[in-house]
Amino acid sequence: MLDAKLFRSELEQTAARLKQTRNYSLDVAQLDQLEQQRKALQVRTESLQAERNASAKSVGQAKARGEDISDLLASVNDLGDQLEAAKAELNDVQETLHSIIAGVPNIPDSGVPLGADENENQEISRWGQPRQFDFVIKDHVDVAQGLQNGMNFDQGVKLAGARFVVLQGQIARLHRALSQFMLDLHTEQHGYSEAYVPYLVNQDTLFGTGQLPKFGEDLFHVQGATENATALSLIPTAEVPLTNLWRDEIADEAQLPLQYAAHTPCFRSEAGSHGRDTRGLIRQHQFDKVELVCLTRPEDSMNALETLTGHAERVLQLLELPYRKVLLCTGDMGFGSCKTYDLEVWIPSQEKYREISSCSNMGDFQARRMQARFRRKGANKPELMHTLNGSGLAVGRTLVALLENFQQADGSVSIPAALQPYLAGKAQLSAG
RNA sequence: GGAGAGAUGGCAGAGUCCGGUUUAAUGCACCUGACUUGAAAUCAGGCGUGGUUUUGCGACCACCGGGGGUUCGAAUCCCUCUCUCUCCGCCA
Known part of the structure; x- marks a missing residue:
């Protein structure tokens, strides 16, 4: 607001x-x-x-x-x-x-390029080289099929419907390894404190981060068992519960910056995305994400955005996945953001960079909605903090990127060194 | 699921039965000043949040878990919801 x-x-x-x-x-x-x-x-x-x-x-x-x-x-x-x-x-x-x-969106920072849509986003940097394959590559769905059919969309449909999946065997294990790896990295090396949070939240919480009142149709709403039970909704991102930890609270200046990391499933109705990314794991109603949230003094938030984005980039670098960093133009930014970087990972089958992380400085926009404040030493009036969040990273899409970028001609998939400890030391997933 | 007790300012905690100088006592924490070489202790003063209005000083309004009601007047009475605690039952 x-x-x-x-x-x-x-x-x-x-x-x-x-x-x-x-x-x-x-x-x-x-x-x-x-x-x-x-x-x-x-x-x-x-x-x-x-x-x-x-x-x-x-x-x-x-x-x-x-x-x-x-x-x-x-x-x-x-x-x-x-x-x-x-x-x-x-x-x-x-x-x-x-x-x-x-319902009025945030005003972008003056450093954000003007533009109408994603075509006017500004590429900031690229990291890594998309690999040259000397064989005909498969997309992640086919790669996974070669790995004991560990990614099963039919089963997802049977159990829940379109845009759901069942992972099994070494794919499921890889999926788990990725989230563990990310969470460990951020908590052990980047100074985030780990949090486990509710996956269902109330309406005040959703208003605080800006999902309500305008974007209710993007969420799954849960009707409680009793007539007048509190209306709850599944979180579309852990940003919602993590940021709202400080709703109606006043922090001491010395407590800032506050940094939280959580691994949660995220649920999105994907209303309005019909027909987009229908194949594979790219766009699901349910996906896991390791989320980073940072709460700062106003004067620190722009630097914090650079730092936080760097933390997300570090995951991609350690996983040896080529990516680019994009500064979103004013027209492509989310409702509450005043500056956003997207990280886009190289997806070989699409020969495109696809969003795998979005890191935003919300300024005081969310803090004002939720009255998240801090008191400067010696000052009497509390002041709104600034809130930031970023994916570090979306686990499902990271899985996709890994399977595609590290696929081998024989159908196996090699595992980047940093991840191997999380897979019992295995250097590859073998086909068969 | 059954029975009971509660929710008051950053924290603790009175006030609620019997509505009216309580815009909430007191203590702790915090801030300023005095004393002190400095600190502690002590003393004095200050010290909630949001909002309206004003150039400013200030004045005013709202807020005692949320919502509604009764009343000239509600922290206090009534209804309702949420949450917390205790005991019993069930349970990963």
Whole structure:
């Protein structure tokens, strides 16, 4: 959520900036009118409340002195009705305002290139060389089929439906090894503290990170067993529970930066993705991810984004997977982000780099929604922190990249050295 | 699943029966100042969050788990939801 002040004192500039960067149209006239109503109604409501408080107090005092209070009561008779009406009106206006403001995306950092869509993203760097194969390569689905059919989409369909998979045998083991490897790397070498978190979260939590109110259709919602059970939703990323750890909390400045890593499944409805990436493991309703979250002081967040992205890159480097780092343009960035790097891994069968990590600095956008704050040493007012998150990495897609990039002519798959300890020292998965 | 008890400011903890100078006592923590070479101790003062309004000082409003109600007035009474704890039952 943007600072409400931007909609009051800098409405025109804010609208222009949102249009320029996000192609987001703010109804300036409507907002301006609502804001004027809000102001008038709020002043009126509060002065009525003050009046009510004062009269209630004098009633109390008169009564304490044993005086007759019927005159006093008569004089405040219609106050309640007036107040109630004013409150109701104010409430309406504020709800309308809030619902508009809660749906406005973050304003990108000035360093982010302007652009309409992914075609105008900026490649920052490349690491590694896509391998030259001297045989006809298979995609990961066929590679896995050669490995005792360890990736079974028919079984996924049978058990759950389209975009679900069952992994078995050495593929399942590889999948587990990858997440363990990533989590160990980040906790042991990059200073993240490991967390195990709920996979189902409530609506406040989803609002905090920005999934609600606008993106509810991207989630799976779970109806509790009882009629009025709390509405819960499956997390689309561990960013949601991890960042919300500090919702409605005030950290000491010395506690920052806070760094959390968690390995969780992620659930996405993929509404609107029909027909995209239908083959293979690239786009599933359920996938595992090791997520990194960092909470910082405002002045530290841009550096922290570089550091955090570096941590995700380190996974790819250790796994010897060629990738490129892309700075997303304003039009391609997520709703709450002010700056995002995507890491894209080389997928040989597609001869393309595909997203495997997205690292974002959300600025104070999420922190304002969830009132995640910190107090500077000596300062009295708490201040919003900045929140960052990044995949380190998406496990399923890493599995895909590994199978494809390290496939051998005989159908086996070699294992990068860094990962071998997690596979009982095996240097390859053998076909058969 | 059954029975009971609770939820108060960063923490602890009074107030709730019997609604009214309680915009919440007190203690701890924290901040400022005094004393001290410095620190500790002591003393004095300050010290919640959000919001509105104001050039500023300030004034005002809301918040005692969430929501609703009764009332001139609610931390206090009523309804409801959520959560926590204790005991019993069941259980990975």
